[in-house]
Amino acid sequence: MPSAHPATSTSSRKPLAIGAGVLVAALLLGFASYTATRPEATPSVGSSSVADGSAEPQAGTHPELEKLARRDAKDPLAAGRADAPVVMVEYADFQCGYCGKFARDTEPQLVKKYVDAGVLRIEWRNFPIFGEASEAAARAAWAAGRQGRFWQFHAAAYAEGAKEKGFGPDRLTALAREAGVRDLDRFTRDLDSDAARRAVTKDQEEGYGLGATSTPSFLVNGRPIAGAQPLETFTEAIEAAERTAEQGSR
16 A cells, blocks of 8 residues: 655755745645644545645745746646636645545536636646656656646546556556547657656655645645645635735736
């Protein structure tokens, strides 16, 4: 059974050099992540239970962390307008049961209510913490994104029961085919490329630099949220961020 914490030590990870506020946020997100995955509260990675994490609403937002929103209009691993008032950055692992539950139960509702309305942008960060299979799935998702099929691959990989089939090479190709990736030879090349490894490492280092120790972890306009929280936690955070953005634009 994979550990609820990263197998790779974070002691050698470089902290994000974007201001002292990051340390505070890292402590908050790290604590919330621990709360969500402490041994007595954490079932196996395949569980569909909701992580008992803290959204830390009292923590507020951290302007330094808002800068992590890339807002690249050409980013295939993002959904929503690049200039949306609210950006939710999601750090997740394709082997994480909590991430799958969020992807199936909560995210589609956020897309329908906020992304489609132009309020929210979701930016995915590959944060593979459960070993080689997770890293391979992350590279595969990135490779699917190179052909404009990231979100379709995301849906296929997080479908009920998909994780239990594993993420070996043949399975990743099958998921790409299911996602509608047209050039499977290119997909395979991209999956195994140095560019894929660099992209995944960049996201991974960003998550570790924030002190995230579990998946999923989120930033909503710089406000840390850890765990597959109930829908209401995200709607409250998104709407609060939207109000703040509107006030700031006046």
